[in-house]
Amino acid sequence: MSTQGQVITCKAAVAWEPNKPLVIEDVEVAPPQAGEVRIKILYVALCHTDAYTWSGKDPEGLFPCILGHEASGIVESVGEGVTEVQPGDHVIPCYQAECRECKFCKSGKTNLCGKVRSATGVGLMLSDMKSRFSIKGKPIYHFMGTSTFSQYTVVHDVSVAKVNEQAPLEKICLLGCGVPTGLGAVWNTAKVEAGSIVAIFGLGTVGLAVAEGAKAAGASRIIGIDIDSNKFATAKNFGVTEFVNPKDSDKPIQQVIVDMTDGGVDYSFECVGNVSLMRAALECCHKGWGTSVIVGVAASGQEISTRPFQLVTGRVWKGTAFGGFKSRSQVPWLVEKYMKKEIKVDEYITHNMTLDQINEAFHLMHGGKCLRIVLKMHAELGNL
Numbered sequence: 158m159s160t161q162g163q164v165i166t167c168k169a170a171v172a173w174e175p176n177k178p179l180v181i182e183d184v185e186v187a188p189p190q191a192g193e194v195r196i197k198i199l200y201v202a203l204c205h206t207d208a209y210t211w212s213g214k215d216p217e218g219l220f221p222c223i224l225g226h227e228a229s230g231i232v233e234s235v236g237e238g239v240t241e242v243q244p245g246d247h248v249i250p251c252y253q254a255e256c257r258e259c260k261f262c263k264s265g266k267t268n269l270c271g272k273v274r275s276a277t278g279v280g281l282m283l284s285d286m287k288s289r290f291s292i293k294g295k296p297i298y299h300f301m302g303t304s305t306f307s308q309y310t311v312v313h314d315v316s317v318a319k320v321n322e323q324a325p326l327e328k329i330c331l332l333g334c335g336v337p338t339g340l341g342a343v344w345n346t347a348k349v350e351a352g353s354i355v356a357i358f359g360l361g362t363v364g365l366a367v368a369e370g371a372k373a374a375g376a377s378r379i380i381g382i383d384i385d386s387n388k389f390a391t392a393k394n395f396g397v398t399e400f401v402n403p404k405d406s407d408k409p410i411q412q413v414i415v416d417m418t419d420g421g422v423d424y425s426f427e428c429v430g431n432v433s434l435m436r437a438a439l440e441c442c443h444k445g446w447g448t449s450v451i452v453g454v455a456a457s458g459q460e461i462s463t464r465p466f467q468l469v470t471g472r473v474w475k476g477t478a479f480g481g482f483k484s485r486s487q488v489p490w491l492v493e494k495y496m497k498k499e500i501k502v503d504e505y506i507t508h509n510m511t512l513d514q515i516n517e518a519f520h521l522m523h524g525g526k527c528l529r530i531v532l533k534m535h536a537e538l539g540n541l
């Protein structure tokens with residue numbers, strides 16, 4: 158029976174309040190309006206940004222909401238005027254939209270898109286500034302324009318990438334955030350050249366994807382920095398050539414790296430979300446040209462600082478969102494690269510769990526012993 162035009166009642170993990178356990182609720186998902194797409198979410202991975210907003214430290218965090226933004230699914234129905242996807246298409250929801258028409262999209266200088274950002278930042282859909290989610294008539298906010306911790310979600314059409322149907326949805330959900338962010342930070346934002354020396358602060362999924370990207374770019378040395386020495390064994394498989402634990406030295410970590418590299422690295426990447434580490438990442442860069450890219454998301458109220466002299470003497474401080482990738486155009490390309498075995502995806506998945514285990518999954522994530530945890534959203538999908 159077609160569900161097109163009907164309200165769908167399904168299971169979703171609702172964040173009622175910051176830091177309180179998520180609750181699996183029966184949520185009503187309204188049909189997509191003009192320019193919107195309703196997606197049956199099949200698989201979702203947990204990202205630290207979900208945990209960050211859930212913690213209450215995100216100035217854009219609104220409650221109650223449905224978190225989640227790294228996912229894959231199948232289009233269930235589309236609203237009026239939607240031409241680029243149709244029911245049955247395999248898709249990845251994209252928190253970074255791409256409308257191809259706005260000032261940002263047309264600039265050719267950025268992957269940030271302005272079309273729906275004002276609505277996604279306040280947890281609503283642009284056409285009527287309302288939510289498509291409700292529980293017994295009470296609206297529930299969207300999150301990042303994706304809200305993929307729900308069996309069905311509604312997104313703007315500019316936030317959907319149609320992908321190869323042959324690609325395994327249980328794996329390519331990762332191409333919705335962490336892996337592209339790390340690869341793109343190297344390829345698009347820093348534009349690392351062959352022979353470069355690279356330092357990566359934080360060896361979680363994002364930091365490992367930076368390592369993978371740097372190896373592919375031909376970096377000569379890839380120095381991984383993490384306070385957990387157990388991370389090095391895995392990091393080697395992603396291209397990290399040397400490991401430093403800041404706890405092993407009395408010197409500031411930037412000094413340790415400068416001493417190891419004859420004056421500093423060509424490129425550094427902060428993949429933790431810690432503002433003092435962002436400073437260290439900038440200050441371990443080589444005088445005259447070293448570039449540091451901020452990838453980690455820091456909490457509300459946190460600010461970065463350094464001596465302006467660091468920039469006067471040629472170091473460059475940058476940041477990246479979704480690795481600078483244009484989402485609708487380039488996520489399908491990343492899927493193809495995965496299909497051709499040119500980029501890793503499976504290797505970042507350490508756990509497979511189910512939607513009803515979501516609180517346990519976050520607990521595991523905070524334990525620091527996993528990379529990506531993928532949740533199966535529907536019982537009928539069977540065992541992975």
Ligand SMILES: NC(=O)c1ccc[n+]([C@@H]2O[C@H](COP(=O)([O-])OP(=O)(O)OC[C@H]3O[C@@H](n4cnc5c(N)ncnc54)[C@H](O)[C@@H]3O)[C@@H](O)[C@H]2O)c1
Pocket residue numbers: 204205206209334335338358359360361362363364382383384385388403428429430431434451452453454455477478479480525528
């Ligand atoms: N900019 C973007 O578009 C974007 C996209 C995805 C994720 N992120 C952000 O990137 C960050 C990393 O995400 P992740 O999923 O890889 O996280 P993660 O928690 O898996 O990895 C962080 C790593 O940093 C290490 N670490 C913690 N404190 C440290 C310190 N003081 N010094 C050195 N290492 C330290 C941890 O041991 C861990 O290995 C998060 O802040 C996340 O929100 C940003």
Ligand SMILES: N[C@@H](CCC(=O)N[C@@H](CSCO)C(=O)NCC(=O)O)C(=O)O
Pocket residue numbers: 204205206207215216217218253269274334454455456457478479
């Ligand atoms: N609302 C947060 C913004 C956090 C943030 O910077 N998000 C990244 C993506 S993190 C994905 O895991 C991003 O894309 N930023 C650009 C944008 O949001 O437009 C805060 O205010 O701290």
Ligand SMILES: [Zn+2]
Pocket residue numbers: 204205206207226227334335
């Ligand atoms: Zn993310």
Ligand SMILES: [Zn+2]
Pocket residue numbers: 254255256257258259260261262263269270271272
């Ligand atoms: Zn745009």
